[in-house]
Amino acid sequence: PGLLEKGILLEMRFVLDLYINLRPVKLFPGVECPLKDKGPEHIDYVVVRENTGDVYTGAGGAMMKGTPQEVATQISLYSRHQVDRCLKYAFEYARRRNKRKTLALCGKTNVLTYVYEMWERAFHEMGSRDYKDIKREYYHVDAICMWMIKNPEWFDVIVTGNMFGDIITDLAAITQGGLGIAASGNLNPEGVSMFEPMGGSAPKYAGKNVINPLAAICAGGMMLDTLGESAAAQAVEDAVMWTTANKVRNLAAGQMGFSTTEVGDLVAGRVAG
16 A cells, blocks of 8 residues: 555656645654754754656666666656756745745755756856845755754755655654654645645554644645645644644654544644634
């Protein structure tokens, strides 16, 4: 079921042109962080991941499969159109977020000299032309992984390609308490969008009433915000933060001290006042 789910979701990205994967990284009060001396004041940033290009397009193939001479290729593909629309969304998001007003590009220009040369060139062209109020930074992906652990407070908004975004958002999720709290949105700003827990569903826990629902609830809050219901979205986030600060301390399935239903009721009760 897990592999089937991943295949369906990947196909939906292309069919619906869900070209932005939006991943807030926020450590809520009361949630244990594995990083020494880091608290909610240090971990509050957003990753904007391009969601329809890179090696996920399926370009490539295999020759002489099953022989000692087997050759496999998986090709990273990006058009300038895909890069520009992702960068535009990220710049606009950094402006709208209005915190540090800093956008960091995560790439690997010293090795991926074609794809990320285009990303970096487009990044600086767009920023210097249309977003002079947004500070621009660049990090190689290996460096950003280091700084996300050592100094996560440096970051405001990070923009990156599909593969690197896939990897660094999993790392980021652990710093905010794990997949039980990590929500994501697959967005088509001009069309239909889809929201989900970052880790997807958990089929092995189906029907047991032990899984942590907070990531799904936070995804619902993201949906409200995208629909323009910012007050309702904030009410959901505030209720989740109250729940983590005062009720649920361990976010692992079966270790919350509450059932799935009870955690949902705690949040709903707080939203209702």
